[in-house]
Amino acid sequence: MEKCQAIVQAGSQQVTYEITQATQETALIFIEIYKHRDNLKVRAIGRRFFGGLKPLAESFGVEVEDHASAEVAATMASPAPAAPASVQSPNPAPAPAPVPVNLSKIDLLKRKVTLTLEKKKIEPIKARVAVVFDASGSMYKLYRNGTVQEAFERILAIAAAFDDNGELDVWFFAKDYLRAPSVTARDFENYIARTYTLGSKGGTNNEPPVMEDVIRKYTVEEPNVSIPTYIIFFSDGGVSQKGKITQLITESSTKNLFWQFVGLGQANYGVLQNLDEMPGRYIDNANFFALDDISRIGDEELYDRLLNEFPAWIKEARAKGILA
Structure with missing residues (x-):
């Protein structure tokens, strides 16, 4: 892709922001929208990432382990062994609740x-x-x-x-x-x-x-x-x-x-x-x-x-x- 465009509409006002010459990027941050006192403010960012969501998440302080995706892929690729006929498979344990990420500005x-x-x-x-x-x-x-x-x-x-x-x-x-x-x-x-x-x-x-x-x-x-x-x-x-x-x-x-x-x-x-x-x-x-x-x-x-x-x-x- 050579050009991406983001459009923010707020009432009668419209803000258009373009990133040109984007080629191998897999994630983009166009703009930052945040609350300032009683109003919303918009700031152009124009930051590009290579490697999907991992580098994007890390830029906001979220740690992503390098081996996590490999482990998930290996688990999905390997079929689970069949349970013996005389033994009834137990119900799977519920997945742990995700830890909330609460980062201030x-x-x-x-x-x-x-x-x-x-x-x-x-x-x-x-x-x-x-x-x-x-x-x-x-x-x-x-x-x-x-x-x-x-x-x-x-x-x-x-x-x-x-x-x-x-x-x-x-x-x-x-x-x-x-x-x-x-x-x-x-x-x-x-x-x-x-x-x-x-x-x-x-x-x-x-x-x-x-x-x-x-x-x-x-x-x-x-x-x-x-x-x-x-x-x-x-x-x-x-x-x-x-x-x-x-x-x-x-x-x-x-x-x-x-x-x-x-x-x-x-x-x-x-x-x-x-x-x-x-x-x-x-x-x-x-x-x-x-x-x-x-x-x-x-x-x-x-x-x-x-x-x-x-x-x-x-x-x-x-x-x-x-x-x-």
């Missing part, structure tokens, strides 16, 4: 993080995980339409996959900053709405104070040189304090901190766009990429980009004695 995303590491041939990572969200006035729409909550859930899955205690540490920043309560996968629903009220800390971008607080938490309040700290920093642009940001990133290059900056939209990201060429650091401890629309990028691509440089930094940090 974070569990499913966590599995995708693990698959990304496996694809990159990276050993399981143990690290502290933090996320910093831009909360300036220009981000208002993304908070209201649920985009920030969605981004939070996708980052929480990384913490669930390899955080040292399963917690995600969260900050918000604009002119001021807010260190929010840490959260686990058990309490992710409506976290953004429950934790941050737009307007209380809104305004313009001011990255240095929140960066200083992140550094303070992991190097002064809760130091641990045996485990890396992975900081995902979302900004929609307007980055202006080049000198101070450069200083903080340079100074923290001797610490067990890795900064993954993510730009939201097409904007001016200033110094963040030149992190790979930033001189004077003990080790390259930061990376940056921009997304036009984070809600339109698939989970696999997002995790692939988020975990592009962090694993290599861990190896170099250990070689240079930053990590014990």
